[in-house]
Amino acid sequence: MNSQVTAHRPQGCAKVSARSLSVHYGEKHALQAVDLDIRAGEVTALIGPSGCGKSTFLRCINRMNDMVEGAKVSGSLTLDGSDIYDRALDVVQLRARVGMVFQKPNPFPKSIYDNIAYGPRIHGLARDQNELDEIVMTSLERAGLLAEVKDRLTESGTSLSGGQQQRLCIARAIAVGPEVILMDEPCSALDPIATAKVEELIDDLRENYTIVIVTHSMQQAARVSQRTAFFHLGKLIEVSDTEQIFTNPQQPLTQGYITGRFG
Amino acid sequence: MQLLILTVVLLALTGIGFSTGRRRALAVVEGNPRLLHSLPNHHGYLVALWCGIPALLVVVGWLAFEPSLLHALVISALPPELAEMSDERLSLVYNEVRNVALNGQTAGSDAVAEAARHYLSLRQTLFGATAVVALVLAVAGLAWARGHIHRDLRARNRVERVVTVFLVMASTVAIFTTIGIVLSLLFESLRFFHFVPVSEFLFGTAWSPQMAIRSDQVGSSGAFGAVPLFAGTMLIAGIALVVAVPLGLLSAIYMSEYALPRFRSVVKPMLEILAGIPTVVYGFFAALTVAPFIRDLGTSLGLTVASESALAAGLVMGIMIIPFVSSLSDDVISAVPQSLREGAYGLGATKSETIKQVVIPAALPGIVGGVLLAASRAIGETMIVVMAAGLAANLTANPLEAVTTVTTQIVTLLVGDQEFDSPKTLAAFALGLALFTITLALNAVALHIVNKYREKYD
Numbered sequence: 024m025n026s027q028v029t030a031h032r033p034q035g036c037a038k039v040s041a042r043s044l045s046v047h048y049g050e051k052h053a054l055q056a057v058d059l060d061i062r063a064g065e066v067t068a069l070i071g072p073s074g075c076g077k078s079t080f081l082r083c084i085n086r087m088n089d090m091v092e093g094a095k096v097s098g099s100l101t102l103d104g105s106d107i108y109d110r111a112l113d114v115v116q117l118r119a120r121v122g123m124v125f126q127k128p129n130p131f132p133k134s135i136y137d138n139i140a141y142g143p144r145i146h147g148l149a150r151d152q153n154e155l156d157e158i159v160m161t162s163l164e165r166a167g168l169l170a171e172v173k174d175r176l177t178e179s180g181t182s183l184s185g186g187q188q189q190r191l192c193i194a195r196a197i198a199v200g201p202e203v204i205l206m207d208e209p210c211s212a213l214d215p216i217a218t219a220k221v222e223e224l225i226d227d228l229r230e231n232y233t234i235v236i237v238t239h240s241m242q243q244a245a246r247v248s249q250r251t252a253f254f255h256l257g258k259l260i261e262v263s264d265t266e267q268i269f270t271n272p273q274q275p276l277t278q279g280y281i282t283g284r285f286g
Numbered sequence: 287m288q289l290l291i292l293t294v295v296l297l298a299l300t301g302i303g304f305s306t307g308r309r310r311a312l313a314v315v316e317g318n319p320r321l322l323h324s325l326p327n328h329h330g331y332l333v334a335l336w337c338g339i340p341a342l343l344v345v346v347g348w349l350a351f352e353p354s355l356l357h358a359l360v361i362s363a364l365p366p367e368l369a370e371m372s373d374e375r376l377s378l379v380y381n382e383v384r385n386v387a388l389n390g391q392t393a394g395s396d397a398v399a400e401a402a403r404h405y406l407s408l409r410q411t412l413f414g415a416t417a418v419v420a421l422v423l424a425v426a427g428l429a430w431a432r433g434h435i436h437r438d439l440r441a442r443n444r445v446e447r448v449v450t451v452f453l454v455m456a457s458t459v460a461i462f463t464t465i466g467i468v469l470s471l472l473f474e475s476l477r478f479f480h481f482v483p484v485s486e487f488l489f490g491t492a493w494s495p496q497m498a499i500r501s502d503q504v505g506s507s508g509a510f511g512a513v514p515l516f517a518g519t520m521l522i523a524g525i526a527l528v529v530a531v532p533l534g535l536l537s538a539i540y541m542s543e544y545a546l547p548r549f550r551s552v553v554k555p556m557l558e559i560l561a562g563i564p565t566v567v568y569g570f571f572a573a574l575t576v577a578p579f580i581r582d583l584g585t586s587l588g589l590t591v592a593s594e595s596a597l598a599a600g601l602v603m604g605i606m607i608i609p610f611v612s613s614l615s616d617d618v619i620s621a622v623p624q625s626l627r628e629g630a631y632g633l634g635a636t637k638s639e640t641i642k643q644v645v646i647p648a649a650l651p652g653i654v655g656g657v658l659l660a661a662s663r664a665i666g667e668t669m670i671v672v673m674a675a676g677l678a679a680n681l682t683a684n685p686l687e688a689v690t691t692v693t694t695q696i697v698t699l700l701v702g703d704q705e706f707d708s709p710k711t712l713a714a715f716a717l718g719l720a721l722f723t724i725t726l727a728l729n730a731v732a733l734h735i736v737n738k739y740r741e742k743y744d
Contacts, residue, residue, distance in 0.1 A: 087628065115634045123632035129625040132648045141643070142633040192629065199633055 038063040038203060038233040039084055044098035046079050046088065053079045055257045056098065061203075066225060066234040068248035068265065070241060072280065075254040077237045081205050083107070084235065085121040086114050102203070119146050122196030126208040128188030130180030130195075135172050138180040138191055139163060142199035158198055166194035167224050186217020193224060197232075204228065206236040210243065222247050241281055245269050253277045292345065292417050296424055300338035303428045307333025310435050324442035332441040335448055336431035341424035348416040355412065360405050365397050471722060474715035481709040482510045487716055489513060493679035493690075495699060495710045510713055512720065514679040518596065518689030519721075522671060523664040525600025525685055526607055530664075531657055533604075534611025541612070542619040543641055554616070561609035569673035572602035577674055584686060592688040594676030600685065603670050610660035618652025618736075619645060651735050658732035662725040668693040692721050 037060035046054035054076040061067050061084075069077035079088065086107065088094045100107045107117060119142075130138050139159040142148075149155035159176075163169040168190045172183070180191055189209060196204055206225070210218040225234060225247045238244050244251050245265060252262040253276070261268065261277045272278045308330035315321040322329070360383060361369065361376065368379055379398065385391040386402035387409075393399035435441075479487065490511020537557065541550050577598035584591030591597075622645050630640040646653075676688035677698060699714040 085632065087631065090628075090631065115636055118632060118634035123628075125625055125628060125632070127625055129623070129629040131626060131629065131644050141630070141635075145633070145635050145639050145643075195629075195633065 036063050037061065038103065039235070040099075040101045040104075041080070041083075042099045044080070044083065044096070044100050046076070046083060047093075047095040047097075048091065049093040053257055054083075057254075057259045059252055059259055059262060061233060061235055062250065063233045064230065065249040066229050066236060066247050068244035068251045069235065069237045069254060070239075070244050070251060070280070071254035071260075073239075074256075076257040077252075077254045078207055079257075080254070081207055081235060081237050084203065084205055085118050085123055087123065089114065119199050120201055121203045121205060122199060122201035124189070124192050124196055124204065124206045124209045127212050128185055128192050130183070130188050130191050132179060132181055134177045135180050135183070135191060136176040138195050139198045142195060146199060148200065162194040162198040165197055165228070166190045167220065167227070168194055184217070186213050186220055189213060189217070189221055190224060193221070193228075197228075201232065203233045203235065206234065208237055208239060211239065218243075241269070253280060255280070288413060288417075289345075289349075292420065293342075296338060296341050296345070296420060299341070299421075299424045299428065300334045303337035303424075303431070304330040304334040306428065306432055307331070307435065310432050311441075314435055315437050321437050323438050323440055324445075328441040328445050329435055329439070331445045332439075333428060333431040333435070335445065337424050337428040339448075340427055341420040344416060344420045344423060348412070352409075352412060356405065356408060359408055360401055363404055364401055368397055368401075468722070471715050471719040474712055475719045477707070478709060478712035478716045481712065482716075486510060487512050487713075488720075491681055493695070495695070495713055508710065510709065512692070512717060514681040515690060515692045515695050515717065516720075517681055517683075518675070518679070519665055519691040519693070521596050521683065521685065521689055522600045522603060522675060522691055523661060525597060526603035526664040527657065527661055529601055529604025530607045530611050530660055534608045534656075534660070535615050535653065537608070538612045538615035538619055539641060539646075542616050543637070543645070557612055558609050560606065561613075563606070565606065565667065565669035566673070568602050568606050569669045572598050572670050572674035576602055580686075589686060591686045592676065594674060594688045595686050596675060596689045597685040599671050599675040602674065603664055603667055606667070606670065607660040607664055610663055611656055614656030614659065615649070615653045618649040618656070621652070622648045651738060655732040655736035658728050658735070662728035662732070665728070666693065666721060666725050668697060672697050692717050696721075 039061035041057050041059045043056040043058060044054060045052070045056055057076075057080060059080070069080060071077050082088045083096060083100055084102070084107065088096065096108055102117070102120065106112065131141060133141070136159055139162050140155055143155060143158050149158055160169065163172065168187060171187060172178075172191075180188065183191060189212075193204075193209075209225075210221050213221065222243065225236065228234060229249075236244075236247065248265045250262065251265045251268040253260045253268065253272075253274075255276055261272060261274045263273070268277065269281055272281060308326045310333075311322055311324075311326045311329035312319065319326055357380060361380060364379070369376075371379070379401075382391075382394060382398055383401045383405055386393045386398060387405045393402060487510050490509060491513045492509035492511045493514050494509045496508045541554055541557075545553065573594075577594060580595055580598050580601075581591045581593050626644055626648060627640055630644045635643070671691045671694045675691055675694055677690050677694065678688045679690050679695075680687055682689060696714045696717050699710060699717075705711060
């Protein structure tokens with residue numbers, strides 16, 4: 024089924040585009056001159072050993088690195104052709120377009136409903152209560168959580184199981200209506216069954232959103248992504264179609280990593 | 287002096303016990319400590335404990351029982367004409383005997399002089415006996431313990447058991463002291479409620495704790511309704527919280543969310559210095575600076591302000607408890623996981639939206655706990671209100687009038703020459719008990735809330 028979607032995708036349509044993107048944390052050169060295009064409507068997996076810069080790259084896309092003290096970004100990074108690090112750009116609006124799901128599920132200590140409604144409320148997306156209800160329901164539905172929680176929307180988001188919490192966080196991100204969803208190891212705190220559900224969800228979301236996922240699990244990258252980028256020591260080593268990377272890597276480093284010789 | 291020498295000798299014996307035990311333990315295994323069950327030092331400690339503890343217990347026992355024993359012996363040896371007097375006269379005579387014997391006062395009569403000589407000789411004998419018993423016990427303990435050292439003796443386990451007992455004793459001292467304080471409050475309060483009914487104390491609205499010294503005196507009836515005092519306490523504590531909660535909370539938010547680390551590292555300790563200023567300093571600041579300022583300000587606005595207004599005391603007390611609110615709030619705000627903040631930022635929330643809608647709600651239980659602790663501190667605070675709040679027991683909600691507080695009244699009831707069984711004095715205990723109950727309840731609620739919150743994120 025992957026090949027079918029790939030066939031219908033307009034070619035050369037880069038949603039996010041990095042050109043010689045570098046990030047310094049103080050003295051540390053965390054990301055070195057990365058050129059990478061993230062294509063619309065597919066899942067791009069970022070893999071590589073710990074500290075390779077894949078999370079740093081991810082956090083550049085919605086400027087979460089702004090909050091890290093001493094972080095300095097150079098090079099260019101564009102979303103639909105406009106510079107993400109432009110001074111005139113409002114980071115709040117950027118983050119409404121680029122949603123994020125974190126490693127550890129982090130529902131707010133509010134009700135399930137309020138968790139989802141948080142984003143639409145701060146961005147003023149709903150004109151009235153009915154519209155807000157609809158956004159919440161649609162988001163839960165898309166995150167595949169509606170059936171499980173529709174009778175307990177007033178319960179605290181923290182009362183859900185780990186896997187449900189993570190899907191709640193995905194629903195929360197969807198509710199703002201983003202174009203890109205960033206996922207930073209979204210399954211690393213989940214058990215295999217919850218992981219399977221989240222992966223299924225990622226696959227469903229692919230049609231409507233551009234997804235970038237950082238993962239430590241190569242099986243996961245192989246299962247959910249269409250393209251895979253391999254990072255090592257702050258450099259982008261290889262990027263290619265996922266199938267290509269896992270069957271016929273061009274770089275010896277990539278070969279070594281995916282066969283488990285290091286990492 | 288004699289006691290000091292005895293103690294030093296006993297401690298020296300204990301030290302000797304340690305080195306003897308250590309050497310003996312090594313000798314038993316011919317210098318190879320690996321054959322011993324316990325380290326040589328443990329054997330040394332064990333001998334030292336056997337040597338020191340019983341002897342010191344005897345000395346402590348002597349210190350505890352000496353006065354009452356001497357009293358009984360001297361009284362029983364008094365000539366019959368003195369011995370048949372009433373108890374109160376007898377205790378006066380005994381005091382005179384002690385003064386003659388110890389302070390060189392001239393005896394009023396031969397009988398007293400004789401009793402004083404008797405007192406001194408008895409004291410000397412008793413001390414001598416104690417010293418002998420203690421020394422014998424120390425030496426015997428040392429010899430016995432030394433004789434029982436063998437290679438399988440579990441000296442370590444025994445020493446550790448004794449240490450455990452010491453630790454338990456140390457930790458129970460505070461508990462027993464608290465229980466003692468509560469019981470003394472309780473019993474004195476019961477004596478007070480013997481004079482004044484509980485209902486009058488708790489619900490009476492008039493407070494004028496004047497009791498007649500003689501029963502035929504004019505105006506011999508006092509009023510012991512504590513309501514005005516508690517109302518005054520609550521008024522002042524309320525004003526203090528109105529000052530401290532916004533200031534403390536806002537400064538905590540600034541410190542933990544906005545301030546640069548360098549600014550924070552300078553300002554936070556400075557804020558905490560506020561908690562280290564002696565309350566008496568706050569007191570005269572309130573009485574000499576703030577109260578006149580408020581009075582003058584009120585006068586210029588055409589208001590009548592008492593020179594010792596509740597407002598002045600409350601304001602200064604509020605400044606005093608700011609560190610309680612800000613420090614605790616800062617801690618709980620910093621304890622809100624970074625992932626929650628990132629979650630909000632990731633949805634496009636601004637910093638202030640994140641703080642208002644995510645961080646503060648998450649930290650709220652801890653903040654409430656901090657506020658309650660500050661409140662209990664404000665209610666129990668004494669020095670500021672003694673100096674700045676006045677003594678008039680007005681039942682009013684007007685912060686510009688003078689009110690008085692529970693703590694102020696306790697101080698005034700107990701200052702000066704008092705009979706300790708008059709209702710006036712005993713009222714202080716009843717007030718203390720009521721105050722203690724309130725602050726205890728507040729602390730318990732606060733700790734409960736704070737702990738419940740902690741479980742959530744750790």
